[in-house]
Amino acid sequence: MSADSAAPAPNPAPRPAALGLTRAEWRALAVEWDCSPRHADSIWAEIYLRGRRAPADMTAHDLLPPRFLARAAAELDWTRPTVARETRSSDGFTRKYLLALADGHRIETVLMRYQGRTTACVSSQVGCAMGCVFCATGQMGYVRHLTTAEIVAQVLHVADVLRDTASDAPALAEPSHASPHHRHERLRNIVFMGMGEPLHNYDAVMHAIDVVRDSAGLALAAQKISVSTVGVAPGIRRLADERRPIHLAVSLHGATQEERAALVPAARKWKLDELMAACRHYTTTLGRRIFFEWTLIEGQNDGPEQARAVAALLQGMPAQVNLIPLNLTGGYGGAPSRPAAARAFQDVLAAAGIPSTVRQRRGIDIAAGCGQLAVAEAALS
Ligand code: SAH
Ligand code: SF4
Numbered sequence: 001m002s003a004d005s006a007a008p009a010p011n012p013a014p015r016p017a018a019l020g021l022t023r024a025e026w027r028a029l030a031v032e033w034d035c036s037p038r039h040a041d042s043i044w045a046e047i048y049l050r051g052r053r054a055p056a057d058m059t060a061h062d063l064l065p066p067r068f069l070a071r072a073a074a075e076l077d078w079t080r081p082t083v084a085r086e087t088r089s090s091d092g093f094t095r096k097y098l099l100a101l102a103d104g105h106r107i108e109t110v111l112m113r114y115q116g117r118t119t120a121c122v123s124s125q126v127g128c129a130m131g132c133v134f135c136a137t138g139q140m141g142y143v144r145h146l147t148t149a150e151i152v153a154q155v156l157h158v159a160d161v162l163r164d165t166a167s168d169a170p171a172l173a174e175p176s177h178a179s180p181h182h183r184h185e186r187l188r189n190i191v192f193m194g195m196g197e198p199l200h201n202y203d204a205v206m207h208a209i210d211v212v213r214d215s216a217g218l219a220l221a222a223q224k225i226s227v228s229t230v231g232v233a234p235g236i237r238r239l240a241d242e243r244r245p246i247h248l249a250v251s252l253h254g255a256t257q258e259e260r261a262a263l264v265p266a267a268r269k270w271k272l273d274e275l276m277a278a279c280r281h282y283t284t285t286l287g288r289r290i291f292f293e294w295t296l297i298e299g300q301n302d303g304p305e306q307a308r309a310v311a312a313l314l315q316g317m318p319a320q321v322n323l324i325p326l327n328l329t330g331g332y333g334g335a336p337s338r339p340a341a342a343r344a345f346q347d348v349l350a351a352a353g354i355p356s357t358v359r360q361r362r363g364i365d366i367a368a369g370c371g372q373l374a375v376a377e378a379a380l381s
Helices: 023-032 037-048 066-075 136-140 148-166 180-184 198-213 233-241 257-263 272-286 304-314 339-351 375-380
Strands: 082-088 094-100 106-114 117-121 125-127 142-145 189-192 225-229 247-251 290-296 319-325 356-358
Touching: 023 037, 037 066, 037 148, 094 148, 106 148, 117 148, 142 198, 148 198, 189 198, 198 225, 198 233, 225 233, 233 247, 233 272, 247 272, 257 272, 272 290, 290 304, 290 339, 304 319, 304 339, 319 339, 339 356
Parallel strands: 117 189, 189 225, 225 247, 247 290, 290 319, 319 356
Antiparallel strands: 082 094, 094 106, 106 117, 125 142
16 A cells, blocks of 8 residues: 555546557647657557556657656556466466556456467456356456556556567467467457456447557457457447447357346346347448357256257347356356257257357466456455
């Protein structure tokens, strides 16, 4: 705890967060400061390409003059979450970062590296209000939304880790990565599947996506960014109407209103009919398919009759189903489906022409699997 937090100041206007600005916003700020928009582009490159964390780390030059750096230092908030703990999975492919935010709350960000893919699984909230019965984040309840800057900081952290380890490959060198490509590894995929419901924090999440997509910075392709939602129907419609070119995953888990609501309390607010209507609006407006997520729980939602109900529900819609065998959490007694049940479920979907995958279980030994994030640690803060 710092002295500042012990003696609250008389509420000064908070400084905008440097990582919460798009490049266009940086440029507008530069003009407001009587500087050139090209100064904004230069500071953008310092942050997003060179990993500089504050103006003090940046070397002044023609396109980054001292008076611009001084204003940026004085008028913006450069605080970043700090790494409270790093955990590595025994297979070496997953690293979980427990990040401490400025107010002491903790969130988790996961770096997954397998099959040549580098993916950051990022959080959108501290806790979650949606209360899905099998999810550790849901079990902890809602604490607050993350800001744009806190979301961007997670992505930047993972990008920095990859940049820093590219030159000392042995630190991350599993045998299958001991290839020359390893040295050029950079972050390419983001999934909003960490803590929280991204469409409950729509504006901050979309603003952060705008920042990380910028081609002069982290340059993540929109097609490599997935937002997973519990089924916030108005948010799905908004994504469609704003023509956001990112991927959408919808967590279904039950194919009737009753079965779904038993696992996903938010389904009482956004009923299955309303959700499916929003999904159809999305697929027809954008001409894109939707990924439907289905946590497979033994004896609960993994039988052939449920699979047939999913097939009926998704008939005629461009869709893919991602089956996720349940990860165990302290507050829920269910068990993951057996592989044979998962295969049988897939067979029913395949017979109806619906493609599906069974999610690889990654990072389970460090509790970085879906729905297992940050809960014990959050309780400590
Ligand atoms: N709030 C969003 C995104 C975060 S959860 C959502 O619910 O979609 C990401 C995925 O993990 C969701 O599909 C969610 O249902 C799933 N999940 C949560 N807890 C799980 C658990 N214990 N085992 C398997 N999947 C889980
Ligand atoms: Fe929230 Fe998603 Fe967990 Fe449900 S599964 S409680 S929506 S984080």
